[in-house]
Amino acid sequence: MRFQRLDLLKFGKFSDRSLEFPGSTTDFHLVVGPNEAGKSTLRAAILDLLFGIPVRSPHGFLHPLNELKLGASVSNGETSLDFVRIKAQRQTLRTQANGALPDLALEPFLGGIDRDFFDRMFGLDHFRLVEGGNGILNAESDIGRILFQSAAGVASLGTVRDQLAAEADKLWAPRKSAERAYYAAADQLDLANSALKKASVRTKVWADANSAVETLRESLEAARTNWRELDMRRARLERVRRLAPLIDALGQNDAALELLKEATDLPEDAAQALSQAERDIARAEAVLKIRKGEVAAARESLSAISVDESLLSAEQRIAALETRRGRYEPYARDIERRKSEIQALQGEVRRACLQLKWAYDSEEDLLLMLPSLLIRRKLGDLARKASGIEQSLKAADSSERTKKADIESLEVQLGSLSEVKVTAGLRAALRKAQSLGDPAQVQEKQRVLVERADAGLETAMRALGVWRMGIEGLSKLQFPSGEALARRLRERQNFDAQVESLSKDLSEQISAVGEAELRVNQFTELRHPTTYAMVEQARAERDEKWASVKQRTDDFETDAEQFESAMQDADVLADTHLSNVEDVTELQSHKNELERQQHIQTRLEYQLEAAKGQLDTFSSEWSALTAAAGLDGLPLDDALDWIRKKDVALERGHSLLEAQKDSRSALNALTDATQELRTVLEENGVAPVNAENLSALCIQAEHLISEADGVKGRRDALNGQLVTARQVYVALQDDLVEARKETASWADDWASTLSSAGLDAAYDTGTVEGALELIGEIEEKARKVCQIQAERIDTMMADLALFAEDVEALCGAIAAPLNGQEPAEAVQQLAIKVQLANQARDERERLTGALRGAEQQVAELEKTKQEAEAVIEPLKARAGVSTREALAECIAQSDEKRRLLEENARLRRDLTTGGDGQSRQDIEAEIAAANLPEIATDIAALSGDLMTVVERQGTLSAELATAESTVTAIGGSDAAAQAEGQRQEALSKMADAAERYVKVFTAARLLRWSIDRYRQDKQGPMLVKASAIFAELTQGSFERLVVDFDKQPMVLEGRRPDGKHVGISGMSDGTRDQLFLALRLAALEIRLEQASKLPFIADDLFVNYDDARSAAGLRAMASLAKQTQVIFLTHHHHMEALARDTLGDAINVVHL
Incomplete structure (x- = not known):
């Protein structure tokens, strides 16, 4: 199967988007689009199109879920199908005309595969490629597993097998372990048996x-x-x-x-007070000596310091003058620079005045004689309007003459047109014939639909197998419905399960009876208990001997001896029975248990026979039912599937009848349309060229109608153009008159304004524009000269004069005459003197503060010493001593x-x-x-x-x-009942563990056998194909793949051109991905040789490859495309150029 076209009608971000996939010998299609273009949506659309849209689809964010719709045209050899898939509960397959298609309409194209198998076998993306490479690394010592999971696209196969093995080991193994479920249940059974024995009570x-x-x-x-x-x-x-x-x-x-x-008795803190007082006195005496020296030194330093108070009183005025001196220092250079700037501007103004022939005496006089701003603006406006007014006049005159010529031309064309008429019947007949479509295509389409429906019916009939019959027989077949067959199948399965369960229970019960018999025999041999029956038998023998004695037979003495012996034996047995009554009771318990188990065995045997009888009766009824329906030998397990296939065959038979009916209707409609069109052509005076060819008749009718419509349309257009042209001509004449008036008015304004501006009346607009520019330049530069003189030079000269006056006044106030010094130099010297006076004053204040602090500390130390002495004196008085030591x-x-x-x-x-x-x-x-x-x-x-x-x-x-x-x-408890319950629970757990172990162990073993079988069957051809692909993908870095048979288990290795073998673990991540891709493509090629061909969807497989290896991968994909359709998705735009360079122009490129 291949896609010819894929329609993304309403799905994800797409609306009414159609992708074409034309056929070719190399069926390779490259779909290119940036990120978020919809490539992942396209992959999901292919799956949903073929297998149905899920109930909760993530692609309903733009369109409502119930409106999701996909379409496609697929082919399979000579068979093709054009269909639509919608989101619905049933009948999701539709024709392009929204007719219902059977749910199995795609079965002939898909070959019976399901969604997961298609996605796994015929789909591969970068994530699965990397996962597969890691998977074969984990399984590198198991070649069978590598081949199997590469072919199946399952990277977690080893994990599944390991999980099965681990679960089986937790259930049971030959070595006993408390962690295994079976042995844990067995230990629980032993404990329950022990508890049950302990619950039994003996005499005394x-x-x-x-x-x-x-x-x-x-x-x-x-x-x-x-x-x-x-x-x-x-x-x-x-x-x-x-x-x-x-x-x-x-x-x-x-x-x-x-x-x-x-x-x-002295205070508790007396010792601490004495110690503290002594420390305070010693510290005060030591510091007093130092502070008194500091006081003398400070007084000596103060006497040597002298401060100029008059100079300090003028400190702020001196600081202000110093600031002004720094600010005025650049004034001299700035004044000279400004004077040079004024001279340059005056030169430019003088040159401009010479061009205008104006006199230039001073800037003030020149500014007064300049025309006003209003006059200059009016001159500029008139100059700008001049060209427009002239152009308007010329355009109005030209348009008037042109439109007059157009009117004359239209009148000539109208007079030369001829008239052609057609009837409404001809138009209706042509529209009806065209609605039927191309006759040849309609006939071919109907033929193809009938053949397709017939082929579908034949396929459905072949699927019925040996129970094939005609459509009429199938429609009249009296057979149970699918639900009834499902009930019968469940009933038969219940019978089978019942027989199996009873057989298993009976087998277990036979073992239980054997165990009970063994317990009775072992107990009898071990204890030899004297039962009450033995006592009764001995007493009967005694009574019999006594009866012989009473009969007084001839052998009286012998009978008497025998009686005495029998009586002794009976007494001994009776005493023994009384002494071992516990053993007798236990033996009787074992016998009762044996009888109970035998009874259960008999009941199970009866139930098993009854269940087998029910199963045989059910099988006989089924055989009779199938024989009566003509389906002799149809197994019940296959009946439900056969009924579905029968329904498909009936549906396809109905589709064939509908297709044949539609074909006849379409052909009749073509015949009727041909006859009607031929008649109306003759009525319009046209002789049909080919009276039986509907296409030729349609062409004639179209030509006639087109000619008539063309003539009528041309006449109407010319009439409309003529009316419009006459209206426009009148308006153009008015525009010409207005243009001439406007030109005259402008000339008057121009002359008067030149006179007001003092310019020559002969100046044209260009000369005036130049003069206006010169006037503007003269005004700007003259004003700038005035501004520099007034705002810069005069201001700086005034500041310097005032500064000199302030300096002279200060010097006189502090009695420091200038003596010919410059004011700036005098201010600098005064600032230095102020700084020195401030330093002297600060030093005097510092020494005064230090002296004051030292004197204060001396007083405080004297006080501290006195306070310490005051603390000690009361203690001396209370103790009656005079010294600190006492x-x-x-x-x-x-x-x-x-x-x-x-x-x-x-x-x-x-x-x-x-x-x-x-x-x-x-x-x-x-x-x-x-x-x-x-x-x-x-x-x-x-x-x-x-x-x-x-x-x-x-x-x-x-x-x-x-x-x-x-x-x-x-005294009585439920210990025995509890022990028995625990025993039954342990037996149930042991049975469950054994049953689960059989299932899990069998599944693991079957998986292992499947892998080995696949390796035996596919290893040779698959490795040959994979070796060639792997060598191509690695660009010759590896020559081929080899199997090391000397290692156990066998391992897969790559062989380099120099003969060196590299194991899977020695390969890089990218090389392992290429190995997985080679094995995957090889397995796919082998499958394509044996099963239905389906499109292979690859999504950005070469995202981590360089250009060379990407080209090698594209060649491998192209090789696969010679066997089946390959759709390669990528978001790398350079892949398009790389693909064309590698594969040529034969590939099909689709842009999203």
């Missing part, structure tokens, strides 16, 4: 359990009593060890306080006494807190009675005994809890 168990509980309770209470006694002893020893140091410290402190009872000793005794009292208070608090309510006398008695050196050893021994008792309590508590749980369980 309860009594033993209850006795054990009482014993454990008594032992636990004795252990608790022992623990309390040991804990009391340990607490007493701990108290002695903890408080003995406190008692000893209290005694020592009391002795020390006795020695210090005469010490004077005061320090008294303060130390007072602090020691205070510390001892505080420590005694703390020790008493600790003694009260840690004494466990004991008085000091009792604690001292305990300490005196204790052996202090051995107390640590005694405490350690008691701690060990306590730990032993605690461990004993824990053990007894655990044993007691276990014993009580046992008694509770014996």
